[in-house]
Amino acid sequence: MPLKGSSIASLKSRLGCKTCKIRRVKCGEEKPNCVRCTGTGRKCEYEGRVSGASCSMLSTFSPSSSPNTAWRERRAFAYYFQHAAPFVGGGLDSDFWRTIVPQVCRSEPAVWDAIISVSALFEGPEPFPDFVSLRPKNPRVLTQNHRDALSWYSRSVTSFRQHIERGAVDVFVGLISCVLFICIEALQGATAEALRLYDQGVHLILTLRVQIASGAMPPAKSFLLEDIIVPIFVRLGAMAFTISRVPVTSLLPGTEHALTQEFVSLKSARDAIVLLSTEAQLFESICEKNISLASASHMPLELINQQITLLAKLRSWHVAFTKLMACLHSKGRLSPEQTSIAALLWTYHETVLIILETCVSPSRMLIDAYLPSFQTIVEQSSIALDAYMQPDGTQPPFTFEISVGLPIWFTCLRCRDPGIRRMALDLLRRAPQVQGVYKLPPAVRFSEKVIILEETYESTKNTEQAIATASIDYQSHIREKSSDASSSTDMPTGVLIPEEARIRPIGIFRPREGIPPEIMEEDVAKWNASLDQDFLRFTRNKYEDSGIWQIVHECVPIDF
Structure with missing residues (x-):
């Protein structure tokens, strides 16, 4: 797959009918039948529509014959390059989003259509409010941006399927398309479909690894896969694992990676903490299963040894990251981008630390010893969000990169200090509304419900009574709590949630x-x-x- 040059060549319209494309003649694009086909007595057909539960809305849309359609395409691409790409992948993955993807679209119409669809949804996001995205969608009045996005997405999927039928799909183009399709589904709130695409991408990666190992592909392909594509899927899996248990484990290194000695860049530090984060979440799930099945007050020696190993890796990461930050500071003042990334990585370090040191205990009270770590997560998340703001002062609607969403949500659910918990909830509301494959507004409401349930249980000592009391909205609950204390951040430890609640x-x-x-x-x-x-x-x-x-x-x- 050639990736030559950095400029984007002049792009011609691909909205003509299939008959004219097959005949390799210019189509006038008239609807429902073009003049050229009508004049020669041929059957005129335009690109087919997409079917399927997750893409059911696409069947309603087909590319418009409006004369400004081509202009909207070019405008969408310009918006992607100038506004969406810098935020979708963050500052550490600009090569993929601002160089590789635009270059591929020069020769791959399906990638072009996917890019402009992402752009249209990024500019005018309309994420669905449903938490698990399984409820049938009711018809909605869509904006022009969303209509365009669905039309372009439909065209992209159709083009990709035609390539598959002809056996003419480059596997790397397929992976890039998969990443873009996941973005599109996530921006629409179709979490289940985004996760299905993720699973397909993982299987394609595993197939490619077998081909590369057998020598069927050149080393350059291995670099593109392991250094660019796989890390994207690992980070996406790390963000999604908490809720969906996506198959990210198959992408992790097959052998125990050595303790980190040093980092040459923030990107290498990011990649290392993402791996540790994923390992920590996997380890926690194993510990919880052991506690649940055995109802034991202690862990098997094997798990204790694994905990020791993971904590050693985390300490090694901390030492290497501290050295890296000292080196960066010695070269001058950090850029806003470096400040944001460094703060974000600190939040992940604290999150992993809390998980590893508390997951071996069946008691939920042990976590109260880590209030300083939760406070650090809140403070560093605020720094990261401030540095990540768009020029107009708002947060981008979507990011495919790791963000503060996971550490903040973890804080909302696990920290029982009312002040820190509420600050985390406020930050969750400020963060990009779609992160990875998940939407944050439902996560905010989810967190509010958990907080109310725990805090009302403390007074009722009964689940049913707690739920009845918790039927009030979150803001009413906050006003009631505020009347009990002048400052929630100064509430004593005695008001923390009891074990049974x-x-x-x-x-x-x-x-x-x-x-x-x-x-x-x-x-x-x-x-x-x-x-x-x-x-x-x-x-x-x-x-x-x-x-x-x-x-x-x-x-x-x-x-x-």
């Missing part, structure tokens, strides 16, 4: 789509809710009459 959210389900095996049917039936009602599934530690703590699975209705 602390919940660990697991996910969202709807009875119509199946009840999780850990949840009894009567646990759902007692709420007298519809089959389409969203339920929050969680665990908590319950103190039994026998004098021991037991992990229990519960669910409550939740409205978004």
Whole structure:
């Protein structure tokens, strides 16, 4: 796949009918039948439409015959290059988003259409509010930007499928298209479809690795895959793993990577902490499963040794990163971009530290010893967001790069200090509204519900009563709490949430789509809710009459 030059060649319209394209003649693009086909008695057909649950809306749209369509395409590409690309991939991946992708689109119409679709959605985002994106979508009045985006996306998918049918798809072009398609689905709020595309991309990467290992592909292809494409999927998987358990593990290094000695750049530090973050989340899930199954108060020696190894890696990362920052400071004042990235990496370090040091304990109270780390996450996240603002003072609507969303959301759910927790929630509202494949507005409402549930349980000591009390909105709850203390940030440790009230959210389900095996049917039936009602599934530690703590699975209705 040639990637020569940095300029973008003049781009001609590709809106003509399929008949004229096959005949290699210029199409007048008249609808529904072009003049050239009508005059010669030929059947006139335009590009087909996309079908499928996740892309059902695309079937409504086809490229417009308006004379300014080509102008809108060129404008969308210019907007992508000038405004979207710098924010979508962040400052560390500009080569991919601002060089490789635009170069590929010169010879790949499907990539061109995907780029301008991303651009249109970035300029006028309309993320769906649904938390798990499984509810059927009702017809909506769409903006011109969204209509254009859907038309271009439809055309891109159709073109890509035609290449597949002809066996003419370059696998690397396929991976680049997959990344762009994930962006498009995420910006529309189609989380399930974005995750399906992610899974397809992972399988394609694994296939390519086999081909490269067998010598079927040149070393240059290996560099493009392992140094550019794979890190994108690893970072995306690290962001998505907490909720969806995406198959990111298959992309991680096959052997234990050595302790970090030094970093040559912020990018190398970023890549290392992302790997550690993913390993930490995987380790935590293993520990939680062990605690849940064994109901044990201690961990197997194997897991303790793994914890020691991971903490050693984290300490090594911290030393190397501290040296890197000292080196960067010695060269002069950091740029806003460097400041933002450094602050972001500190938030990930603190998040990984808290996870690794607390996940081996069945007690939820141990995490209270890490309030300073939560405070650091909040402070550094604020710095990162300030430096990441667009020229008009707002945050970009979408980022494909790691961002403060995960550390802040982690703080909202795990930190029980009311002041720090509320500052984290405020920052979550400020952050880019779509990060990776997930939307933050539903995550904000999710966090609000968890906070209310835990804080009202403290006074009711009963889940059903807590939910009834928690039916009030978050702002009313905040006003009530504020009347109890002049400053929530100064609240004493004594008001922190007790053990039995602390919940660990697991996910969202709807009875119509199946009840999780850990949840009894009567646990759902007692709420007298519809089959389409969203339920929050969680665990908590319950103190039994026998004098021991037991992990229990519960669910409550939740409205978004």
